[in-house]
Amino acid sequence: MxxxxxxxxxxxxxxxxxxxxxxxxxxxxxxxxxxxxxxxxxxxxxxxxxxxxxxxxxxxxxxxxxxxxxxxxxxxxxxxxxxxxxxxxxxxxxxxxxxxxxxxxxxxxxxxxxxxxxxxxxxxxxxxxxxxxxxxxxxxxxxxxxxxxxxxxxxxxxxxxxxxxxxxxVTVYGPGATKLLASAILDTAIERAAGLPRLAVAAEPMEQRLLHVDDLIAACLHLARSPEAVGRAFNVVDGIYPSSHDVAEVLADCFGMDVEVGGEGLDEDRRRTVHQHLVDQGMEPAILFTPDRLRLMTKTNRNNRLSTEALESTGFRFTRTDFAAAVADNVDWYRAKKWLPADF
Ligand SMILES: NC(=O)c1ccc[n+]([C@@H]2O[C@H](COP(=O)([O-])OP(=O)(O)OC[C@H]3O[C@@H](n4cnc5c(N)ncnc54)[C@H](OP(=O)(O)O)[C@@H]3O)[C@@H](O)[C@H]2O)c1
CATH class of the missing domain: 3.40.50.720 (NAD(P)-binding Rossmann-like Domain)
Structure with a gap:
């Protein structure tokens, strides 16, 4: 040594x-x-x-x-x-x-x-x-x-x-996140607060790719010690690739809503008004409000699918692969922090 x-x-x-x-x-x-x-x-x-x-x-x-x-x-x-x-x-x-x-x-x-x-x-x-x-x-x-x-x-x-x-x-989500999936969660909360029974999502499904922050942290600790990691790059993605419709189902479920495929949802002015109302009621404005509704789910990427063979060949395994359960936990975390309203 x-x-x-x-x-x-x-x-x-x-x-x-x-x-x-x-x-x-x-x-x-x-x-x-x-x-x-x-x-x-x-x-x-x-x-x-x-x-x-x-x-x-x-x-x-x-x-x-x-x-x-x-x-x-x-x-x-x-x-x-x-x-x-x-x-x-x-x-x-x-x-x-x-x-x-x-x-x-x-x-x-x-x-x-x-x-x-x-x-x-x-x-x-x-x-x-x-x-x-x-x-x-x-x-x-x-x-x-x-x-x-x-x-x-x-x-x-x-x-x-x-x-x-x-x-x-890829896009990282989980407790502490303020952008990307977090903004889509906020969009859903806003429409729920406005009394909408359904979360509208664009008709054409778009494949998403996401990674829970716990798996990224675990990969950091793993690669910091792994002898074969030096001099190499590693893609980090959980390998699930839900469609935008799947993501909408999960988000809607967290707020007791249904999904409406092909609808449009609230316009930006109305969303801003409801957002401000929630902040006035005590919600912390920690999550980024985006002018484009469900912005994360509007981007296409022809290179969406990534190999994780390199990372998995070092012995690493992803654990937060139950997307619905992980998002539900994430929403609970936001509610507890008052980054989302607690009452729905
Ligand atoms: N979040 C994702 O989905 C994602 C996905 C892929 C890769 N990444 C990469 O992962 C890393 C962390 O992402 P994150 O989402 O945690 O970012 P984040 O929340 O935006 O935090 C960025 C951090 O970098 C600090 N910083 C920026 N410029 C600096 C400078 N000149 N000197 C010192 N500190 C500086 C910021 O300090 P202040 O607080 O002072 O601004 C902040 O602490 C980034 O490199 C990002 O590109 C993130």
């Missing part, structure tokens, strides 16, 4: 004021890791006491102190299109990743685990299906391009010997 392998693993987790990293920190602590968390904002109130916290902007601050003594980096900080311009996405994905890699590489680093995204594959050019990790990516939107730019920084250091691992998850 080398000296570095005998030290206690010391994890730096970036992006801990965000959704996924906030769930990763307690999982690492429960698994016996020493953790230093970071984000741009002050220490989150609900961050585990056992975690150190150092605020830093990865683009502009000196990262030497942040990376001091770190053996494992879990790099989850990044910017997505829901809240950022293209310039912000490039800066906070590509530049931030390059600076962090260089700072971490100066210490006793044993593994750099980078959170990328399947958006790097793009939606326009048909790739061989199921999409494998060794295909040439073809990002078609700004977010995917920024995530691919960040990956390039990782692979450049990996070629020079840095022990890097890349995860490429």
């Amino acid at each position: 080398t000296d570095s392998q005998t030290t206690t693993p010391f994890a730096l987790v970036t992006g801990t004021t965000g959704f996924i990293a906030a769930r990763l920190v307690p999982a690492l602590i429960d698994d016996g890791w020493r953790v230093r968390a970071t984000g741009r904002r002050p220490r989150p109130d609900d961050l585990a006491d056992a975690a150190e916290y150092q605020p830093a902007d990865l683009v502009s601050d000196d990262l030497g102190g942040l990376c001091a003594g770190i053996t494992h980096v879990f790099h989850l900080a990044g910017a997505s299109s829901s809240k950022s311009t293209q310039e912000e996405m490039d800066r906070n994905n590509v530049d931030a990743t390059a600076r962090l890699l260089d700072a971490a590489g100066r210490g006793p680093l044993e593994r750099f685990l980078h959170m990328s995204s399947t958006s790097i594959y793009g939606e326009e050019k048909q790739l061989p299906i199921p999409v494998r990790e060794d295909v040439e990516p073809n990002a078609s939107r700004g977010y995917g391009k920024a995530k691919w730019g960040a990956e390039q920084e990782v692979w450049a250091r990996s070629r020079r010997g840095m022990p890097a691992v890349v995860l490429r998850p």
Whole structure:
């Protein structure tokens, strides 16, 4: 064993004021890791006491102190299109990743685990299906391009010997999520609050792909230790692929509604009015309200199906594959947090 392998693993987790990293920190602590968390904002109130916290902007601050003594980096900080311009996405994905890699590489680093995204594959050019990790990516939107730019920084250091691992998850949902499926859940609650008995969904079914945050966290812990993971990328998707009609059934069921295939639902103005009413009644406006209703279910992707052979060949198994039960738990979590009204 080398000296570095005998030290206690010391994890730096970036992006801990965000959704996924906030769930990763307690999982690492429960698994016996020493953790230093970071984000741009002050220490989150609900961050585990056992975690150190150092605020830093990865683009502009000196990262030497942040990376001091770190053996494992879990790099989850990044910017997505829901809240950022293209310039912000490039800066906070590509530049931030390059600076962090260089700072971490100066210490006793044993593994750099980078959170990328399947958006790097793009939606326009048909790739061989199921999409494998060794295909040439073809990002078609700004977010995917920024995530691919960040990956390039990782692979450049990996070629020079840095022990890097890349995860490429699809849309992630679960407790703490504020976008994507969360917004569709909010849309359903809004129409239920408006008294609609049915949740309308577009007639043409669209295949979805989703991943519960618990499975992504489990994959992070697994790949941080798996000896064969170094130098490789891994798609992370639960392999279920419900249609938009299936998703609508599950959402409607959580709110005691039926599904209406081919209907339109409320217009944006009415949805905004009901949303504001719910906030005035005490609902926390934590979940992102999107002008487009059920926006998640309107996107088509010719490269929807992904291979998970690489991840499963390392011994990893997905556990949150009962989609209806997982969404029902998620809705209960939102109700308990008052991110959704509690009374229906
Ligand atoms: N959520 C998904 O469905 C999904 C799917 C595929 C891949 N991913 C990837 O997974 C990662 C985590 O996603 P998430 O949904 O948890 O994101 P999130 O909730 O938007 O959180 C992003 C985090 O990154 C931090 N950040 C951004 N720019 C930074 C900078 N310059 N310096 C320091 N911190 C910075 C943010 O800090 P502030 O709080 O200060 O803004 C926040 O803590 C991202 O890399 C994302 O691309 C997410």
